[in-house]
Amino acid sequence: MEMYLQFGHGMKEHCKCLFRRWGGGTVILSPRDLTQDQLQRFAKEIIEVNGRILLDPQLYNPRATHSRLTNHDYWPRDFMTGMLLGGPGLNRILIDLRELNGLAQASEYIIPGIYCERVDDDWLAIQESINEEASSVFTDKKRLATICLSSEALRFEEQVETVLSSSELWNVDGYYVVAEHPKDHYLVDDPLWLTNLLILCSGLKLQGRKVLVGYSNHQMISLAAANIDAIASGTWLNVRSFSPDKFQENEDDSPSRRTIWYYCPQTLSEYKPAFLDMGLRVGILDQLRTDISFDSEFADVLFSGALPSSTAFSEQQAFRHYLQCLKVQSVQARKSSFKETLDMQLQILDIAKKQIATFHNVGVLGQDRDFADIVDVIQAALLGLKISRGFVLERQW
DSSP states (O other), rough: OOEEEOOOOTHHHHHHHHHHHHTTEEEEEEETTOOOHHHHHHHHHHTTTEEEEEOOOOOOOOOOOHHHHHHHSSSOOOOOGGGSSSSHHHHHHHHHHHHHHHHHTOEEEEEEOOOEESOHHHHHHHHHHHHHHHHHHOOOOOOHHHHHHHGGOOOOOOOOEEEEHHHTTTTTTTEEEEBBBBOSSSSSOOOHHHHHHHHHHHHHHHTTTTTOSSSSOOGGGGGGGGOOOOEOOOOOOOGGGGGGGGSSSTTTTSSOOOOOEEEEETTTTEEOOOHHHHHHHOOOGGSSSGGGGOOOOGGGGSSSSOOGGGGGOHHHHHHHHHHHHHHHHHHHHHSSSSSHHHHHHHHHHHHHHHHHHHHHHHTTOOGGGGOHHHHHHHHHHHHHHHHHHHHHHHHHO
């Protein structure tokens, strides 16, 4: 499973640095965070470091108010819902998007799709209309249909099954899945939500099409069990989990109270340097250190012998360390069969659970980014996938 970068505020240098390191990569550009001129210039810089471009139209709410997003030429003016059901208004949106994708030298099209509060006939009619019109406008590259579901829609398996049965008829090459997290939680503690996301993604993949899941964090490594092609993640939380609020004018680009976190891949948890101090105090700091196989020296300063909270570990290093580790974990997450993948995922979770308990016993806690309670959520969801789709996944991997 690949790991793409989900572009967000302040990510230009991170993308270029990591792509040089990786020998290439794919970034999903954000019109909310780039003007047309910036987008065109940045795309050229990415291609120079062997990068590939996708462009997320971010038309989740056509009435969104974020000025940088609504200033793009393709954004619908005087929007009415009927505009997305066909006719010259929809055609103009897609033609303008085709031009923007051309300027960005995008390798595939992401077809716009609107946020779905509930899977019903109205939402399906709009999706079908947009995808059908896109098939006549986006003719020179492969097309990925956007499926953006609310957290509530993902709690109902019958709504997921409706998406799966309807999408089989769409004239597309793949899917860009965007899933709203319940209650805006960074790490989702609802096993039913995650089970249904796994079922959705596995069902889409069983259609023989590409599946990319955007706005992801390390919890979504579990999607390898659905045999998807890639997840996309970034720096700030608003590109590691999806909320439609980020496209409103009053949504701040960068948090006012910035906290630096260290990602520990063996526990799937993130820790503030002050809690690493507790590890140093009792002599187990090296157990928190990222293994050399992750090829990440970005966090080495935390383990230099000094008190971790007193080191020069920076926000830049924290972000790059996280993305480097997530890249390695994503690539390693999928094996040659469903059973092998599932067994490995469950083993990783068991190891993480035991290591987290060891750290808790000496006061090394991840607070709201601790994975202790999330391990059970993922285990339950993976077993739910096995019951629902395991038989067919094992035979059509």
